Amino acid sequence: MTAPTREVLLLDDDRWDRVLLATKGEAAACYQCGTCTATCPWGLVAGPSIGVRSVMRRAQLGIDGWAEAVWRCTTCGACEEHCPHEVPISDVMLGLRSLAWEERSVPHGLSGVLWDMHWDGNPWGRPPSARSAWANGLDIPRFDATKHSVLLYVGCTASYDRRGQKIARAVVSVLRAAGISFGTLGDEEPCCGDPARSLGNEEYFKRIAQANSHKLAAERATDVVTVSPHCYDTFTHYPGIGEAFRVRHYSQLLRDLVAERKVSFAGLEPTKVTFHDPCYLARHHDETEAPRTIMAAIPGVSIEEMERSREETLCCGGGGGRMWMETLPEDRFATSRAREAAGTGASYLVTTCPHCISCLEDGASVAGARNLKVMDLAELAVLAGIGAAAPTEASR
Amino acid sequence: MIDPAYSPQEARGIWVFLEQDAGVLAPVSLELLAKARALATESGAELTGLLVGGDLAALEATAAKLDLDRVVSVAHPLLTQFTAEAYAHAVDQVIRTQKPDIFLLGATAYGRDLAGRLAVMLRTGLTADCTDLALEAGTGLLLGEVSGFGGGVLATIRCEQHRPQMATVRPGVFPEPAAADRAAAKVERVNVDVPAAKCLVKVVARHRKTGVDISRAERLVVAGAGARGEMPNIEALAQALGAEIGATRVAVDEGWAERERQIGQTGVIARPKLALVWGASGASQFTCGIDQAEMVVAVNQDPEAAIFESADICIVDEVAPVVKALVAELQSHGGAE
């Protein structure tokens, strides 16, 4: 290990090359203005803020401790929104994680997540034979391209996590109400590879993506709909995306159904809701209107926006593989987020991501926001009595 | 077939290894004694206890009062501290001369080390980590019950032609015997040769456990969010069971237990035999930390709680009254050692 002495300031060419390679040269555009550091949500909590420019500098110089900040990054992209040189900072962080693996500067437990993916096909270390247990009693057909238009990709968290399972079941109710013909891959559904990618093992991710692309092709699945924004984002990094198949988050499909008046809602008693934009929709994919279009179509629902909304959303803390790392209570963004949500006077804090739900429910509990119910948009849709659209006046 | 050290026809009696450390007998040796006595009574065999160590004078007196017919005492300065090679070398000499039919040891670190080496030296069979022992009807062969595949499969093992029939038994399987009311057992001292060449491994330090390491706990009492206000009872339960305390993330966040007691994805993956989980909802981030427990008991007042899917015994009730009732039961029976 190199000590931070004056000597190391004489840059080691080999190390410089490794940093450039790991970050695909993207960091070269950084001119050290520090906007990233100022916008990082770590500045809101007790823990030290991530100075992206200093992380880069330290990694290049091989100074101890650079990896610690790289692992704290949630890849929320808040910094990227404001970076004057449009450096893809999240990708740079993931690249630096690959360097951290090489140097074995990795938080405890993350090797185990990758091993679980290898042996069990999911990052939770659960048996593949239990993957479709979430759907017990729902009688969901195995996807068959000759019968189904949509392949519902459930994802590991919605398959195995009890809270996530409820979201998956709500999404199924939504699709059924809209009369969409769909199937799942059942116990054969593979992990999309998000944990490998977000934990910085690009090589492993590429192999998973390759294998899954072949599988999707063999299934002749052309229209993939996901429960989680993380799976959705991950599929967009697959070879063949946009050609062999397209991928949508379920909220995007539902938005289209609402716009085309194929579904309607019975409605709720007058209810204030606020919406938490998941980073992987709002910032990484510029998708902020779909959930609002859907909620606006629910009679009785009024939307109380939080100050930090849409592309200015505040990360829940669960992205970038942080779901598999511990965050001390005083460092959880979700606590401050739950307070912000409670401050709008909303009774429901709605979002569209299983990781956000998990973090926000924890945040609401830590913040003592007892009157705030955290729910997925699909659950709100079911609660509001989603159904096939009533015949219009004209057609009567 | 490998030639046995001696034939079944020559073999006589049941032996129990009286494991000791610094003059104190291991509890498992006493547990074994009660079972061995039952087997000896059934077969009419003599029951012998084997003591090995440096200076055994005090232990000989203790052992003579146990429910044994005979005590064989093997003392040598090089046997003061347990090392596998030296112990195996010494015991091998005694076994070859005295030819026991059955030789039982506790499945502790020392017992398993000694048994593993000795079985190869004697070219005999060893049934390891038994959860029960019996004699086969008709043949009188020792039957050892063992579990495999994480406790999922039980097998009964026997050793027909080779002697002694060796078995190690898990601590805690058999209850300790009541004090025996019998004449003092005869103590027989046996000399052995322990060459320096068999003492290559040196014990350079010993220390007792310090700090918390719940990953190795055999028994865990786990507090979840629903255990609010119940930590004194949870602690009393852990004490009565001889268990360590574990906690879910929420319970750790609340400050009810230290961070090193957190179980789950971002905490410890525990492998206890028994886990009692109080008021945990059962998020997968938590349950992956107890999936490898042999038995899980869950108490939660929410009948829909996911934790019940990961439990062998499920109680839908409030934490407080049930934990109190269980503590009272344990205390009235003197614990669960």
Next chain:
Amino acid sequence: MTRELHTLVCLKVVPKSEEVGVDRETNTLDRANARSEINPPDMNALETALALKDRFGGRVSLMSMGPPFVIPTLRVGLAMGADHAYLLSDRAFGGADTLATSLTLARAIEKLGDVDLVLCGEESSDGATAQVPPGIATWMDIPQATYAMDVDFEPGQRHLVVTREVRDGEEVLDVPLPAVVSVKVSCNEPRFMDTGRFALLDNEELVTTWTADDLGVDREHLGLAGSPTSVAGLKEAAQASGRRRELVSGTPEEEGKILYERIIEFLRGAGTRGQEAPG
């Protein structure tokens, strides 16, 4: 100059515990639907070996006994950084108990000739005997250190300093090489493999298969023939297929009482046997 350390790691490919049951008709183990994995503590042994290699150099070899279909699983060990794998595969090895298994492994290790350190996992998840490491050491007539939490090496003296777990604490042993060391499960964090290497490994070049003839051991001492113990019966324990999920209900006092009984029954080993608890 001291010779580089040659460490050999014994790896067992085992079926995943949760997927093994007992076939009720034939009363034999049903592994038909089971997926394989490397025995978890053996992964810790391999990590120990690779960490020593990182610090002191040398070579790491893998050895496993089993049918040829375990080769893809052994590749995982090579992709983690081991240099070569030896598969002991022969029908004659089948049905071996710990005596015959440890003899087979010991003779194969001796055939390599230059192994300094044999590392094993503390026990296997299928057999759970923990007797193979002492067995190998005894057949080879070399020292052993079991249940190691930490293994350190003193290169100049060719000794190991092993911290091991014993009943009420820890013991630090000075162990001269050659020796057999078994490590505790989760004593370290096995590094994730290099998936690129995993895909590109050449089995022909990196995996050597030896049969009984290669070891020159009397066939009567191998496998079922060389095993003094035999299985007299087999049954599935209650919790074999997932959790039991038995619902206990009543007043809190009744629940506490039943819970007490269930716990005592289980702790005395009766919970998995369905017999009456003693005492």
